[in-house]
Amino acid sequence: MNIIGLGCVSCLGQGLSTFFDLQSLQPTKPERGFSNIQLNDTQFYQGVLNEGMARSGFELSLLACKEALNDAVMFKQEDKDKFFLSARKNIALVLATGAGDTKQTELFASDSPYGMAKKIADTLCLSGMFLTISNACSSSGYAVSICEDLLDEGHDAVLLCGVEAKSTASQAVFKSLLVLDPDSCRPFEADRNGTVLGCGAAALLFSKNERNEVKRYAKVSGMSMNCDAFHATAPDPSGVQIRRCIDESLISACLSYQDVDLLIPHATGTQLNDRIEMDLLSEIFPACFESDSILLLKKYIGHTGGASAAFSLLVAALYLYFSGVKQSNNKNYRSALISCTAFGGNNSSVILSKAC
Amino acid sequence: MKRFYVEQAIFVTGVFEGDAAFPNDYKKASKDWFNPVRYLGKKGYKYYSESLRYVLAAASKLMIRDIAGSEKVGVFIGTDSADVESRKEIMENLKAGNDVLIGAASAPNCSVNIAAGTMAQKYQFKGCSFTFTGPEDAALMALWKAQKCLGSDQLEVAIVGQVEYINDQPQKSGAILWKISSSDMGESSVEVQNFQCQRWVGSPDEIDRWLPVIDDAPIYILGKDSLFLKALSSNLEFKGHSFKHLVNDLIRKNLSSDLYLYSMLSFLILKKISGNIFVVSSKGHVYFLKLKC
Numbered sequence: 001m002n003i004i005g006l007g008c009v010s011c012l013g014q015g016l017s018t019f020f021d022l023q024s025l026q027p028t029k030p031e032r033g034f035s036n037i038q039l040n041d042t043q044f045y046q047g048v049l050n051e052g053m054a055r056s057g058f059e060l061s062l063l064a065c066k067e068a069l070n071d072a073v074m075f076k077q078e079d080k081d082k083f084f085l086s087a088r089k090n091i092a093l094v095l096a097t098g099a100g101d102t103k104q105t106e107l108f109a110s111d112s113p114y115g116m117a118k119k120i121a122d123t124l125c126l127s128g129m130f131l132t133i134s135n136a137c138s139s140s141g142y143a144v145s146i147c148e149d150l151l152d153e154g155h156d157a158v159l160l161c162g163v164e165a166k167s168t169a170s171q172a173v174f175k176s177l178l179v180l181d182p183d184s185c186r187p188f189e190a191d192r193n194g195t196v197l198g199c200g201a202a203a204l205l206f207s208k209n210e211r212n213e214v215k216r217y218a219k220v221s222g223m224s225m226n227c228d229a230f231h232a233t234a235p236d237p238s239g240v241q242i243r244r245c246i247d248e249s250l251i252s253a254c255l256s257y258q259d260v261d262l263l264i265p266h267a268t269g270t271q272l273n274d275r276i277e278m279d280l281l282s283e284i285f286p287a288c289f290e291s292d293s294i295l296l297l298k299k300y301i302g303h304t305g306g307a308s309a310a311f312s313l314l315v316a317a318l319y320l321y322f323s324g325v326k327q328s329n330n331k332n333y334r335s336a337l338i339s340c341t342a343f344g345g346n347n348s349s350v351i352l353s354k355a356c
Numbered sequence: 357m358k359r360f361y362v363e364q365a366i367f368v369t370g371v372f373e374g375d376a377a378f379p380n381d382y383k384k385a386s387k388d389w390f391n392p393v394r395y396l397g398k399k400g401y402k403y404y405s406e407s408l409r410y411v412l413a414a415a416s417k418l419m420i421r422d423i424a425g426s427e428k429v430g431v432f433i434g435t436d437s438a439d440v441e442s443r444k445e446i447m448e449n450l451k452a453g454n455d456v457l458i459g460a461a462s463a464p465n466c467s468v469n470i471a472a473g474t475m476a477q478k479y480q481f482k483g484c485s486f487t488f489t490g491p492e493d494a495a496l497m498a499l500w501k502a503q504k505c506l507g508s509d510q511l512e513v514a515i516v517g518q519v520e521y522i523n524d525q526p527q528k529s530g531a532i533l534w535k536i537s538s539s540d541m542g543e544s545s546v547e548v549q550n551f552q553c554q555r556w557v558g559s560p561d562e563i564d565r566w567l568p569v570i571d572d573a574p575i576y577i578l579g580k581d582s583l584f585l586k587a588l589s590s591n592l593e594f595k596g597h598s599f600k601h602l603v604n605d606l607i608r609k610n611l612s613s614d615l616y617l618y619s620m621l622s623f624l625i626l627k628k629i630s631g632n633i634f635v636v637s638s639k640g641h642v643y644f645l646k647l648k649c
Contacts, residue, residue: 036450037453038450038454038455038456038457039457092555097489098467098468099439099443099466099468100468100489102443105440105443105444105447106443106447109447112436112437112491114436114468114489114490114491114494115436115490115491117490118490118639127555127557128555129553129554129555129641130555130639131488131490131494131497132488132489132490132494133486133487133488133489134468134469134487134488134489135469135485135486135487136467136468136469142484142486145484146501149501149504153552153553153554168446168447168450169443169446169447169457169466170466172446172450172457172458172463173446173458173463173466173467175457176456176457176458176459176460176463177460177463178460225484226427226482226483226484227430227431227473227476227481227482227483227484227485228477228482229476229477229479229480229481229482230477231477232464232467232470232473232474232477233463233464233467241482244427342469343464343467343469343470343473344467344469344470344472344473344474344476344485344487345473345476345477345485346469346473346484346485
């Protein structure tokens with residue numbers, strides 16, 4: 001299964017270029033994003049997004065999806081209309097989100113935040129299946145397996161869009177659990193003190209149909225999902241299920257630990273999550289803490305909830321495709337491991353490799 | 357041939373509780389119809405949302421204790437409203453100017469996947485667990501994915517279902533859970549074959565996809581009146597197939613509209629009705645399956 005189109009919008013701005021050569025960027029500083037007295041002491045990664053855009057899951061998704069669809073055809077201009085019209089007839093949509101279109105429930109007091117998928121599919125004239133998966137922070141990681149299933153059902157392509165909008169309720173939840181850092185998201189740093197939420201959408205277009213594949217960013221070579229079954233919100237300190245997830249994804253990809261050149265862990269900045277990941281990754285990828293082998297994405301865009309794995313997949317795909325070209329290092333990346341954990345104990349691990 | 361087996365189906369809803377065939381002496385439920393003590397005992401769920409209590413109540417009636425601790429069991433839940441109650445509480449506290457918007461013990465209820473996660477934790481199910489969201493057919497998507505996981509041997513057993521909670525009409529709320537497996541567990545289980553889903557875009561040729569697998573068993577259509585149901589009906593008639601559109605006004609009027617499709621399918625399972633089943637959502641998704649009882 002190949003990734004043939006990408007699109008995104010985040011606190012860094014709109015478009016793929018915002019994620020080129022991340023390692024040369026300084027970590028982003030969040031701001032006091034909520035005016036309510038109860039939350040105005042908390043930080044949020046909103047960046048260049050205005051309040052209306054940040055709050056609207058629908059608008060964020062639409063921007064990212066449009067870019068991904070256009071990106072998939074950009075190098076075959078003469079066939080663009082033909083591909084666009086014919087391919088869109090059988091493209092499915094998988095929306096991955098933790099809390100849905102929270103603008104509906106929080107600003108308009110409507111009861112259904114999870115009706116976005118149909119609206120997006122109709123707006124983009126996608127006539128394949130559309131569905132929403134909400135596995136909290138692992139939503140996008142789990143969604144990759146659904147994309148493969150939908151391609152096997154006969155769709156020409158599947159658009160995966162991870163999206164998380166700015167949400168008062170979500171901010172309150174994280175504050176009540178005492179997992180918000182008062183300063184910024186500083187994953188794996190010794191003085192880290194929690195995570196900081198962000199918003200945005202990342203879209204990836206998947207295909208198994210070579211006829212439609214003008215450009216291949218990367219291929220999905222392995223994946224695995226499981227559940228800690230330990231606690232509603234905290235990961236299992238032993239890391240056993242996370243380790244099993246990573247191992248099974250490598251087995252499904254027929255790869256070993258040494259074949260992985262790039263790690264994008266969940267790395268939220270919380271004491272517990274980061275300790276588990278650091279202990280585990282330093283054991284099985286001892287060289288991974290070199291600066292160009294591990295990307296801690298949340299220090300740039302915050303914790304984007306259900307979209308976080310989609311952003312990780314997007315960045316990994318860019319690194320694999322532009323390996324040695326658009327990065328300030330000249331490292332040649334062969335494969336990347338993207339892992340995430342979530343409320344409910346859901347773990348996922350996806351391996352992306354350089355496309356043929 | 358793709359197949360799985362439904363061993364049990366349990367209702368914990370305002371309209372009906374249990375796993376027998378639908379009773380004839382239905383009495384309209386009151387707002388406090390649900391008694392968690394009957395299912396969960398007196399303690400251990402004080403900070404759980406109503407929707408989470410419904411799911412755990414239904415799970416308590418499934419025969420799943422013997423598969424506790426397995427890495428080959430997963431939970432698949434569909435819902436449109438499981439987190440709404442808790443998120444509304446936060447917004448109401450915000451409007452009221454309260455200092456604390458939500459307590460730490462209740463906060464996890466705001467994560468819509470907490471029902472699947474809590475069930476996995478309670479029974480130590482370590483396989484993959486999914487929560488699908490959206491109106492009408494989220495549970496059918498959950499069933500589709502569960503079938504895929506069984507078919508690829510990722511899992512041996514899946515707990516699949518739906519939960520909905522309507523804040524001001526709790527009597528229309530509830531949970532329905534199935535226990536499904538890749539192995540035939542005997543006479544009591546219902547075999548499900550060829551479960552597929554497709555978006556219906558209106559072309560008459562689309563029905564051709566299912567014609568090769570429709571056998572001589574009766575054809576039933578489940579779904580509310582919609583453009584897509586009419587299109588499917590017309591196409592079946594055109595191809596010379598007779599069918600029956602099954603409706604249940606009791607469910608339609610007294611249960612959350614999002615629970616309608618899954619509850620209708622569940623009743624076919626409980627009543628052991630064999631046939632070629634089309635389930636049509638008003639969004640244009642068409643699900644096909646064969647039930648063999």
